[in-house]
Amino acid sequence: MEGFTLVDMTVLIVYIGLIAWIGSRFGKDQHSPEDYFLGGRKIPGWAIGLSVMATQASAITFIGAPGWGFEGGLERLVTFINVPLAMIVLIMVFVPVFHRAGIYSIYELLERRFGPATRTLSALLFLIARGLATGVVLYAPALVLSVVTGWSVNLTIIIMAVLAISYTVLGGMSAVIWTDVIQMFVLWLGALLSIFLLVTSLPGGWSDVFAFGAQSGMFNAIDLSLDPSVTYSLWAGLLGGFFLHVAYFGTDQSQIQRVLSSPSVLDAQRSLLIGGYLLIPQMLLFLFIGVILATYYQQHGLTPPEDLNELLPRYVVNAFPTGMAGLVIAGVFAAAMSSLDSALNSLSAVTVRDFYSRYIKQDASDSHYLKASRLATVFWGLYATLFAFFAGNLGPVIEAVNQIGSWFYGALLGTFLLAIFSHRSNARGAVTGLIAGMLAVWSVSSLLDVSWLYNNTIGVVVSVSVGYLVSLTSTAPRPEQLSHVIIEETAPDMQAILAARSANAPKIGREARLTRRRCIGLFVWFVVMLGLLALLQGWANG
Amino acid sequence: MAERLTLSRQLDEHAARRRLGRLGATTLEPAWMALWAAPLGMTGKPPGAWLLGAREMQRALLLTGAELPVQVERPDTGIQLTGATAPTPEATQRLWLWERMATPRLWRIQALDTPPTPVWLPCWLGYRAGRKHQLTVISGLSGEVLSMIKPLVLAGLERAHDHAQADTEKTLPAG
Numbered sequence: 208m209e210g211f212t213l214v215d216m217t218v219l220i221v222y223i224g225l226i227a228w229i230g231s232r233f234g235k236d237q238h239s240p241e242d243y244f245l246g247g248r249k250i251p252g253w254a255i256g257l258s259v260m261a262t263q264a265s266a267i268t269f270i271g272a273p274g275w276g277f278e279g280g281l282e283r284l285v286t287f288i289n290v291p292l293a294m295i296v297l298i299m300v301f302v303p304v305f306h307r308a309g310i311y312s313i314y315e316l317l318e319r320r321f322g323p324a325t326r327t328l329s330a331l332l333f334l335i336a337r338g339l340a341t342g343v344v345l346y347a348p349a350l351v352l353s354v355v356t357g358w359s360v361n362l363t364i365i366i367m368a369v370l371a372i373s374y375t376v377l378g379g380m381s382a383v384i385w386t387d388v389i390q391m392f393v394l395w396l397g398a399l400l401s402i403f404l405l406v407t408s409l410p411g412g413w414s415d416v417f418a419f420g421a422q423s424g425m426f427n428a429i430d431l432s433l434d435p436s437v438t439y440s441l442w443a444g445l446l447g448g449f450f451l452h453v454a455y456f457g458t459d460q461s462q463i464q465r466v467l468s469s470p471s472v473l474d475a476q477r478s479l480l481i482g483g484y485l486l487i488p489q490m491l492l493f494l495f496i497g498v499i500l501a502t503y504y505q506q507h508g509l510t511p512p513e514d515l516n517e518l519l520p521r522y523v524v525n526a527f528p529t530g531m532a533g534l535v536i537a538g539v540f541a542a543a544m545s546s547l548d549s550a551l552n553s554l555s556a557v558t559v560r561d562f563y564s565r566y567i568k569q570d571a572s573d574s575h576y577l578k579a580s581r582l583a584t585v586f587w588g589l590y591a592t593l594f595a596f597f598a599g600n601l602g603p604v605i606e607a608v609n610q611i612g613s614w615f616y617g618a619l620l621g622t623f624l625l626a627i628f629s630h631r632s633n634a635r636g637a638v639t640g641l642i643a644g645m646l647a648v649w650s651v652s653s654l655l656d657v658s659w660l661y662n663n664t665i666g667v668v669v670s671v672s673v674g675y676l677v678s679l680t681s682t683a684p685r686p687e688q689l690s691h692v693i694i695e696e697t698a699p700d701m702q703a704i705l706a707a708r709s710a711n712a713p714k715i716g717r718e719a720r721l722t723r724r725r726c727i728g729l730f731v732w733f734v735v736m737l738g739l740l741a742l743l744q745g746w747a748n749g
Numbered sequence: 750m751a752e753r754l755t756l757s758r759q760l761d762e763h764a765a766r767r768r769l770g771r772l773g774a775t776t777l778e779p780a781w782m783a784l785w786a787a788p789l790g791m792t793g794k795p796p797g798a799w800l801l802g803a804r805e806m807q808r809a810l811l812l813t814g815a816e817l818p819v820q821v822e823r824p825d826t827g828i829q830l831t832g833a834t835a836p837t838p839e840a841t842q843r844l845w846l847w848e849r850m851a852t853p854r855l856w857r858i859q860a861l862d863t864p865p866t867p868v869w870l871p872c873w874l875g876y877r878a879g880r881k882h883q884l885t886v887i888s889g890l891s892g893e894v895l896s897m898i899k900p901l902v903l904a905g906l907e908r909a910h911d912h913a914q915a916d917t918e919k920t921l922p923a924g
Contacts, residue, residue, distance in 0.1 A: 303896065306896045307900075311847045556851060573846050704907060708874075709776045710776075715774055715776060721773075
């Protein structure tokens with residue numbers, strides 16, 4: 208047990224300084240405007256994908272998932288088992304529509320389709336939900352800082368908030384993809400080193416872990432119970448978790464922003480693909496650390512901390528070799544900063560684009576809007592800070608982030624589905640469906656004993672059904688309102704023109720279709736992952 | 750009005766065939782899209798990139814490079830798609846503001862105070878005949894899929910078709 212030594216602190220400061228230097232060197236002080244643009248284009252797709260993952264959830268995963276695994280073994284992996292399927296829907300439906308519409312904020316699509324009220328309401332819901340979730344993201348590094356220094360977590364929340372807000376207002380560096388990639392590898396290195404140190408500290412090594420895991424049912428990842436109150440049944444994961452992730456990745460501006468900024472549909476697909484393949488193994492890795500930690504605590508007769516989010520940071524600080532603890536903790540800080548920077552940026556961008564520039568000051572100068580976006584960043588930083596004080600009561604941070612989203616995003620997803628698939632639905636239906644969907648989620652979650660994973664499903668089903676039925680009570684949308692969501696070439700006249708041109712154009716020959724291949728790959732991955740979990744469970748139960 | 754510059758086609762038919770084939774297209778043809786290029790850069794310095802757009806587009810395309818990759822020859826083979834109108838300088842400035850808002854890294858770069866240059870953007874059109882005929886548009890410069898200009902391309906194809914029909918009717922013998 209070495210604790211967080213002076214060497215660790217030095218490593219932490221050097222690492223943060225180095226990341227900041229790389230950020231300013233490659234992110235801001237480019238020699239020419241061309242460097243700004245070309246810099247992004249020389250970066251390989253896998254690095255962009257890892258960067259997206261780092262921004263999404265790395266610090267939260269590092270802190271929250273081991274606590275989850277410690278408490279419930281691998282059963283909670285079902286929450287993420289559906290991610291490849293969700294990515295298929297995003298790649299096939301959402302990305303092409305969003306990309307073709309040429310929008311900066313996805314809520315603009317709802318305005319074009321349903322009018323300003325739907326856009327304003329949905330953007331407001333995003334701001335509320337993402338602002339709350341950012342509070343949890345802020346709580347995570349604050350907790351780590353508290354573990355490292357021994358200071359009260361309320362004090363470290365304030366310190367982290369000041370750092371994150373200043374950092375974002377000063378420009379941030381989340382756009383520097385290589386720093387995100389470094390952080391991702393540092394966190395994975397930390398996870399692998401934790402496994403190595405934990406397992407070698409057990410007398411029987413891996414056999415102790417597997418024996419303890421099997422004995423205490425920690426490898427029972429697949430629960431086939433049809434009871435909706437079973438939180439992590441396979442059906443809750445498949446049906447509920449699927450909608451959770453489609454909603455989370457498809458209707459949250461902070462998640463979809465990079466997709467909208469991608470130069471092409473294929474680039475946008477690639478970043479989702481990487482998430483589709485890596486999220487399950489990453490979650491498995493961190494849940495497994497939770498199982499190993501449970502074995503370790505049991506064998507050493509230790510009492511776990513009251514807040515299970517502290518499990519892994521505490522272990523890293525106490526058991527890692529001098530210097531390595533500093534490196535991994537620095538990785539957590541840097542990854543959290545990247546997530547906070549990205550969340551605060553998207554919150555301020557939506558505030559300025561969807562509210563300020565529309566309702567308060569329509570034709571201001573660029574510098575005025577820049578100032579407004581900085582003020583919005585400070586406002587959302589403070590909002591998140593207030594919520595961060597309560598985040599410790601919400602259990603594992605990774606579950607808290609998803610639960611907050613599930614109160615809002617299901618109904619929002621329903622509204623997007625109506626916009627894209629129902630050409631009969633209109634503004635009245637969309638707004639009513641959105642409100643009804645949220646009320647249904649809140650009613651069900653407070654009155655009935657139903658797994659929270661179903662929240663998004665309830666939100667989608669109610670908002671789509673109510674939205675469609677209410678739409679029938681007023682006139683159908685005009686054709687120009689549908690032009691942003693329908694495939695333009697399906698009009699009969701256009702079909703004739705395309706058929707004529709195609710008939711006279713040179714043939715390409717038969718080759719596989721990339722998008723279809725990518726989606727099939729994700730589906731196979733889903734089946735493989737599910738099969739492996741079933742095998743592990745079968746083995747554990749003899 | 751400034752002469753329309755022709756951007757040189759950098760993706761040849763062989764490469765376009767491979768790329769469109771991977772995207773599911775079964776036939777292809779070259780095309781030229783009439784757009785406007787607005788220079789981007791730091792004030793007082795030469796441009797570093799260009800915003801390619803038209804008034805009808807919701808978001809512009811970004812073309813990197815200090816100079817436009819122009820060829821002397823006029824567009825050769827391929828259908829010329831016209832009908833889009835020039836964006837106003839104010840609209841270009843505003844489009845660029847929102848691009849920068851979405852990507853704060855680009856904040857220092859400004860839309861330079863120079864009128865946009867009319868250009869011919871080379872594209873490749875890929876057709877797929879299934880239950881419905883579908884169109885995929887890729888850039889003749891980079892090979893990227895250009896979903897954002899697809900509505901303009903379809904409008905251009907419709908316009909070209911109407912012109913061709915009108916010409917045919919004119920040349921048909923009376924009676």
